[in-house]
Amino acid sequence: MTTAPHAAAAxxxxxxxxxxxGNAKTSPVRDxxxxxxxxxxxxxxxxxxxxxxxxxxxxxxxxxxxxxSPSVLxxxxxxxxxxxxxxxxxxxxxxxxxxxxxxxxxxxxxxxGLGLISTTLLDPGDTILVEEPCYLAALQTFALAxxxxxxxxxxxxxxxxEALDRLAAEHSPKFFYTxxxxxxxxxxxxxxxxxxxxAAIAQRRGFRIIEDEPYRQLRYSGEAxxxxxxxxxxxxxxxxxxxxxxxxxxxxxxxxxxPDIRPAVTIAKQAADLHTSTIDQAAAAxxxxxxxxxxxxxxxxxxxxxxxxxxxxxxxxxxxxGSTWNHPDGGMFVWxxxxxxxxxxxxxGRALAHDVAYVPGVSFYSGTPDRRTLRLSFTxxxxxxxxxxxxxxxxxxxxxx
Amino acid sequence: MTTAPHAAAAxxxxxxxxxxxGNAKTSPVRDxxxxxxxxxxxxxxxxxxxxxxxxxxxxxxxxxxxxxSPSVLxxxxxxxxxxxxxxxxxxxxxxxxxxxxxxxxxxxxxxxGLGLISTTLLDPGDTILVEEPCYLAALQTFALAxxxxxxxxxxxxxxxxEALDRLAAEHSPKFFYTxxxxxxxxxxxxxxxxxxxxAAIAQRRGFRIIEDEPYRQLRYSGEAxxxxxxxxxxxxxxxxxxxxxxxxxxxxxxxxxxPDIRPAVTIAKQAADLHTSTIDQAAAAxxxxxxxxxxxxxxxxxxxxxxxxxxxxxxxxxxxxGSTWNHPDGGMFVWxxxxxxxxxxxxxGRALAHDVAYVPGVSFYSGTPDRRTLRLSFTxxxxxxxxxxxxxxxxxxxxxx
Numbered sequence: 001m002t003t004a005p006h007a008a009a010a011x012x013x014x015x016x017x018x019x020x021x022g023n024a025k026t027s028p029v030r031d032x033x034x035x036x037x038x039x040x041x042x043x044x045x046x047x048x049x050x051x052x053x054x055x056x057x058x059x060x061x062x063x064x065x066x067x068x069s070p071s072v073l074x075x076x077x078x079x080x081x082x083x084x085x086x087x088x089x090x091x092x093x094x095x096x097x098x099x100x101x102x103x104x105x106x107x108x109x110x111x112x113g114l115g116l117i118s119t120t121l122l123d124p125g126d127t128i129l130v131e132e133p134c135y136l137a138a139l140q141t142f143a144l145a146x147x148x149x150x151x152x153x154x155x156x157x158x159x160x161x162e163a164l165d166r167l168a169a170e171h172s173p174k175f176f177y178t179x180x181x182x183x184x185x186x187x188x189x190x191x192x193x194x195x196x197x198x199a200a201i202a203q204r205r206g207f208r209i210i211e212d213e214p215y216r217q218l219r220y221s222g223e224a225x226x227x228x229x230x231x232x233x234x235x236x237x238x239x240x241x242x243x244x245x246x247x248x249x250x251x252x253x254x255x256x257x258x259p260d261i262r263p264a265v266t267i268a269k270q271a272a273d274l275h276t277s278t279i280d281q282a283a284a285a286x287x288x289x290x291x292x293x294x295x296x297x298x299x300x301x302x303x304x305x306x307x308x309x310x311x312x313x314x315x316x317x318x319x320x321x322g323s324t325w326n327h328p329d330g331g332m333f334v335w336x337x338x339x340x341x342x343x344x345x346x347x348x349g350r351a352l353a354h355d356v357a358y359v360p361g362v363s364f365y366s367g368t369p370d371r372r373t374l375r376l377s378f379t380x381x382x383x384x385x386x387x388x389x390x391x392x393x394x395x396x397x398x399x400x401x
Numbered sequence: 402m403t404t405a406p407h408a409a410a411a412x413x414x415x416x417x418x419x420x421x422x423g424n425a426k427t428s429p430v431r432d433x434x435x436x437x438x439x440x441x442x443x444x445x446x447x448x449x450x451x452x453x454x455x456x457x458x459x460x461x462x463x464x465x466x467x468x469x470s471p472s473v474l475x476x477x478x479x480x481x482x483x484x485x486x487x488x489x490x491x492x493x494x495x496x497x498x499x500x501x502x503x504x505x506x507x508x509x510x511x512x513x514g515l516g517l518i519s520t521t522l523l524d525p526g527d528t529i530l531v532e533e534p535c536y537l538a539a540l541q542t543f544a545l546a547x548x549x550x551x552x553x554x555x556x557x558x559x560x561x562x563e564a565l566d567r568l569a570a571e572h573s574p575k576f577f578y579t580x581x582x583x584x585x586x587x588x589x590x591x592x593x594x595x596x597x598x599x600a601a602i603a604q605r606r607g608f609r610i611i612e613d614e615p616y617r618q619l620r621y622s623g624e625a626x627x628x629x630x631x632x633x634x635x636x637x638x639x640x641x642x643x644x645x646x647x648x649x650x651x652x653x654x655x656x657x658x659x660p661d662i663r664p665a666v667t668i669a670k671q672a673a674d675l676h677t678s679t680i681d682q683a684a685a686a687x688x689x690x691x692x693x694x695x696x697x698x699x700x701x702x703x704x705x706x707x708x709x710x711x712x713x714x715x716x717x718x719x720x721x722x723g724s725t726w727n728h729p730d731g732g733m734f735v736w737x738x739x740x741x742x743x744x745x746x747x748x749x750g751r752a753l754a755h756d757v758a759y760v761p762g763v764s765f766y767s768g769t770p771d772r773r774t775l776r777l778s779f780t781x782x783x784x785x786x787x788x789x790x791x792x793x794x795x796x797x798x799x800x801x802x
Contacts, residue, residue, distance in 0.1 A: 067464055068457070069457070074650050120419060123525075140672045264422040271538065273516070274538065
């Protein structure tokens with residue numbers, strides 16, 4: 001047996017990638033972010049929390065406290081750190097959704113939660129419903145699972161509930177994926193009445209709801225709303241995350257499962273990465289129990305609230321006449337729509353020439369995009385810098401002050 | 402629209418789990434480990450590194466050093482920390498396998514590497530080859546990917562190369578999964594000649610090799626062998642991990658990809674969890690560059706070497722007459738085979754009655770198991786405790802001193 005003659009033919013005979021790998025594309029937002037990282041650019045394109053608001057000292061103290069024993073360096077259970085699950089469960093229960101630690105599985109960020117739910121519930125070819133537009137990295141995960149993705153349209157800022165009902169009847173989806181509070185990319189929130197209807201439609205049509213709540217605690221105005229899991233407990237699986245309220249670099253999220261799929265989700269987690277970092281979980285639990293999380297989150301909310309207001313105050317003089325935009329009560333994003341005949345993707349080149357950036361809405365649609373839309377993140381900069389960036393954007397459109 | 406009448410029927414109308422979720426079973430070893438956690442039990446069943454050998458102080462210092470800046474708390478790139486990838490690449494290159502940082506993608510443990518490779522290469526129904534017996538959590542991941550798994554048998558401690566060639570010709574597998582050095586569960590290592598043949602067969606038959614190397618650096622005797630990636634560079638994807646050489650709680654591993662699948666693996670990683678913990682990656686890079694890793698690894702090797710010797714010295718007087726076992730040059734496991742007519746799973750109940758445990762080999766087979774086999778881990782206890790545990794095992798079989 002000799003290798004040389006065969007080695008030459010090697011590249012020709014390698015088996016191809018999987019078909020599902022061909023379904024997924026690299027995130028256009030991430031590609032765009034690379035282009036907007038020039039220091040001069042004021043970028044409203046990012047979706048990153050503001051690092052100057054991270055409680056570095058508090059988190060460092062938590063790591064130092066837990067790293068006094070080899071147990072935090074050892075393998076752990078797939079379900080996750082017991083203290084951390086108890087504390088997250090306690091917070092859910094205090095928030096009106098009775099939850100036991102055993103309902104929770106800690107994940108490596110809530111992005112992993114999406115993958116585990118896909119593994120647990122989806123076979124290739126299965127249909128799911130998503131909001132249109134929708135969180136991009138979720139679309140990517142569902143594509144890798146081989147799912148057939150159907151977007152549920154909005155009527156203005158309100159989900160089209162009749163369309164949800166009709167599409168559910170027509171396609172028997174495995175689930176409806178929603179970010180019900182301060183959605184990415186639109187900042188939209190389903191109101192109480194919409195939540196009741198979404199829950200009732202799921203119960204009547206027999207599909208599950210995947211409720212992704214990374215922004216729930218970033219509320220700056222208005223009243224807290226019940227989670228969908230409260231309204232349809234057997235049908236709703238909730239995802240949570242510390243990425244926006246403590247720090248994303250921790251990569252800690254969780255799935256609040258329903259009992260019927262808990263064993264399958266646990267096996268999917270075990271197969272995915274055995275368990276999430278023992279150290280990071282222990283540090284997160286210590287940090288939450290230290291009481292330093294609340295004042296830090298209050299500082300984050302106050303800063304983001306002022307930044308949102310700065311953006312909303314400036315937009316009327318910046319966006320072209322005939323534009324519309326929403327006024328989210330929280331989260332990180334404002335969603336705007338340019339007047340008839342304009343294209344936000346076409347305008348982006350001119351904006352970058354003025355050293356300012358945003359994300360064209362076209363990136364976030366599973367079906368036919370509304371090319372007039374764009375996403376503006378307000379969390380990255382202090383109010384003065386937001387005003388400066390929006391002024392540049394106004395120059396782009398000839399509307400600047 | 403009312404909810405009450407529908408809520409009652411909810412449980413009946415929920416869509417079922419995915420078919421692939423039904424393919425995976427919870428790990429029998431993990432279930433067994435739960436039973437053997439009584440403090441009195443001396444368990445050779447575990448596969449955990451010895452926590453008293455973790456360099457807690459060095460790792461704590463690394464976390465403290467990197468947690469002085471908010472950047473380690475922020476989102477990061479899917480490929481991973483630049484300094485960490487450079488240092489891992491430098492070590493590969495120094496070890497004889499030229500590697501660039503761009504060849505590497507950091508994963509949340511090498512278990513995640515198995516999942517990302519499955520996503521990238523496997524569609525449901527695809528065939529792959531594995532060693533028989535094989536690492537259990539890999540079998541679980543391949544089952545969730547819907548793969549058809551075919552075991553390649555051994556002839557004694559040597560992989561049956563003719564069977565590998567014949568099965569590859571017959572089934573056109575997407576890949577052959579191997580732990581070439583100090584395999585889990587058997588402690589077996591493919592020798593130089595076997596490696597050359599495996600590489601040549603892959604090149605001739607046109608399948609990839611997934612080379613999983615968590616134990617490569619745990620060598621206590623004998624000469625280091627070239628990696629398969631050195632022998633068939635275009636065909637081999639290598640997985641590595643710090644779990645056995647620094648600490649498993651960090652959950653840091655990596656994939657050394659080939660250029661043709663690098664973009665697809667990166668997308669799979671992004672969809673899986675965006676990226677591995679920024680903090681843990683930065684701390685691992687700092688730890689490696691601090692120079693504290695080498696002396697710590699030397700201590701681990703010395704301790705495990707003495708533990709292996711203690712086990713190998715005692716086994717002749719412990720195992721029933723007619724048993725066979727191997728003498729691995731490293732790793733964590735010895736593989737034994739009881740005489741004709743005995744069943745290691747049946748004996749386990751009696752062993753537990755004597756407060757000692759091992760893993761019956763039956764757990765590790767993808768096809769028909771050899772029920773006489775068992776796995777003994779030698780890393781958990783100091784030599785005296787190993788001798789005590791093996792003496793109890795001898796009592797189980799009536800062979801004890």
